Amino acid sequence: MLIFSAQQVRKNLFLLALSIMLLFSFKTIASERTLLFSGGPDGGTFQYFSAGISEYLSKELDGYKVLNEASAGSVENLRRLNKRESDFGITYSGDLYLGRNGRLSNNARQYRNVHAVAYLYGAPAHLVVLDDKRINSVSDLVGKKVAVGAVGSGAAASAKRFFESMGVWGKIEPQFLGYSEGAVSLGDGLIDALWVFAGYPNSAVIQAASANRIKLLQTYTEAQKNGKLFEDFPFYSKVVIPADTYPGVDYDVVTIQDSALWTASSRLPGDVVEKAVKLIYQSEGLDHLVSVKSTAKAMSIDSGLTGIVTPVHKGAQNFWKSKGKTLTEVQIR
Template identity: 45%
Template sequence: MIGAFKKTSLLVSATLILGISLPAFSQVFKFSGGPSGGTFQYYASAISTIAKDNKMRVLASSSGGAIENIRLIDADKASFAVTYSGHVWAARNGKLKNDDKKYGNVYAVAYLYGAPAQLVVKKDSGIESPADLAGKRVGVGNAGSGAAANAEIFFTQLGIWDKMSRENLGYRQAADAFKNGQLEAFWVFVGYPNASVIEAALQSDIRLLDTFAAGQNAGLFETYPYFSKVTIPADTYKGQSEPVNTFQDAALWVASGNVSEESVYQLLTAVYSEEGLKYMVEVHKSAKGMNLESGINGIVTPLHPGAEKFWREHGLIKD
């Protein structure tokens, strides 16, 4: 599979160098992912690779994350992106923090994976619960990212957002700062296993904090009903011998309303082929939840017409 994708990439490059026209590659679609080292970026890169093998030109690009991606899609500065279901709902309804604009050009394409909160501390830190982070230095995600937005929602609900020393760092930078003792904790909001948490666990003995119990006690799930409970299995990370309860949002593939119905349908067909799904899991294990039965899980906003056509054909939308 990977060899086939590489051969296609070489063919495309050679064709462009020789000046031969390829009509199927005439339109370029930008797929906005997320910060370096984050799961969003893996998905954007994987889908762009599958697209090339199916004669579509999709270029993966990094971004600040979920909130920035919504704005890029709405402004047609990206054709496709990864973001969170809760943020799409908030954006379309004019409920983003400090932003009452309604982002009506953002349409859901497919469910990708559950994105759980993962709150990392050192095992010997004495930090036993999220409430213990008051007064501590915490990496909360890139400014403009879904991770940072969800961190603010969570810690505000707990009443400690303004009591922490917050650092807006991408996942990889946060893991480095954590390793060097510049942070007491860092937060990621992505599928597991996450590369930055893996790196932190290799450098230090870590503990994942239970965010579900803290959120439940603070009324988080009554206020934000799109969040749901999930358990990170034992041994997901080095030294994590027990399962950890947390909460998640659904990570979605979204598209601009100005991308054609046929383009979205064609790309969905490629990604949800047997070969496409196999490749997605090879790129990131969290994609094992992608299948033709789960395709619209967690979606509470309008589907792109191309996605509606695809999922209707596969029986997930009933007339």
């Protein structure tokens, strides 16, 4: 008969307990599924939101680890989600709408496997001019130089849509400059107007307003009266940039905006999406996102479906309906 010393017994019990703990740990790791969340360029707003949502869901969504991935931005996220190279992403409503209908620039593919989940924040148009009497409306820009954003940027694409709808794209001189360069050029008299398509307050507009007396044109009012923008591009909506957001601009600016949306692969199970949205829209989830990026203050139950003109993921539909939200026919298609 084998006789073990007390020390050997304790050692064997310790090894047994350790083996059981490791076994359960391996089972937990093995059963934990990884979800990929596609954000944007490092330092950009998309990436802040993607990282914030991923971090919170990794802690709170049982059985899942959510990894944040950098990307080139909205259109790349659309492509990744459509191929299911990512599970979640951030996409502009405009790109989602145009991609679904095969109308992306130089790309006739229809991206049908990407669904909206929720509104994150708005990207309003700022049409900045110097505060003199020369330019008071879009029509006054005919023959003038307008900085519209870098070549291939979302800002440049939105500028072309806006000015084409107003019938003046072929009558202005677009200058493909980044925001900061455009702000300097406006002050130096090298351009006549600066187009910025980004959340407010925007640093380039602050830069222009700090060095010069500026004014912002009312793009929504003009588009509604004179153009076909909302007919051709229904993802644009009305937004007000409050008075005193920028130095010297002491009036409300009624402008247009696109919406940055939380999106998901249509093949992601509905129960996973519903749980994820529920976690983010509880007070702790929203507080976490605001701590990551103050722009998240725009997120609420009331604003949750803002700017969405494409189908909403089934899981997200269940969540929004449970909150008393009425979805449009397009959103439930």
